[in-house]
Amino acid sequence: MFPIDAFQNTLCKAVRIFESHAIRFHLTGGITAVAYGEPRMTQDIDIVIDNAATAEKLDPLLLSLSQSDFLFDEEVIRSAVSRKQMFQLVDLQESLKLAIYCRELIPGELGRSTTIEVFEGIRLPVASRVDAAASKLVWISKGSHKSRRDLRQIVRTSNPAERQALFDLSAELALSKLLQEVLGEPDELVE
Secondary structure, X not given: OOOHHHHHHHHHHHHHHHHHOOOOEEEEOHHHHHHHOOOOOOOEEEEEEOHHXXXXXXXXXXXXXXXXXXXXXXXXXXHHHHHOOEEEEEEOOOOEEEXXXXXXXXXXXXXXXXXXXXXXXEEEEEOOHHHHHHHHHHHHHOOOOHHHHHHHHHHHOOOHHHHHHHHHHHHHOOOHHHHHHHHXXXXXXXX
């Protein structure tokens, strides 16, 4: 596990770059599981970025990245942006990976971000509780077992309006049956 300072240092470097180019973003993935569910270990940081703004500012963004401590492949980034896929940045100083998603997994999620204190004194945009839960559901549908417990923990800490919004969103995503299945599972293995 990486020390918390490594996560903070790496994330702050990336945030400065995105903000300097006015690229809207928010944190998602394991960070949201910790923020909305329960503490757990995570090995990387997942970030969703505004694909249209990134495509518009791609050359200046690549220049900024080339002047940073991040290791990246320019052609991979160009391809990821054009195809609305994921690329990675590796912080050479901290040896920590960022997974950058050039698209919204849940339609409109960037517009529903919420700002929370991620590190002491550092507030950043994070996927809303409902969108974080819905994205966990989508990842479960693709085979992620780690997301199953995360989803149950996020739902447990949700208020009734958030739970209803998740049920509505799962219906829109055609994942209602999977949501019910996952919510009915125990957190621990039963013998």
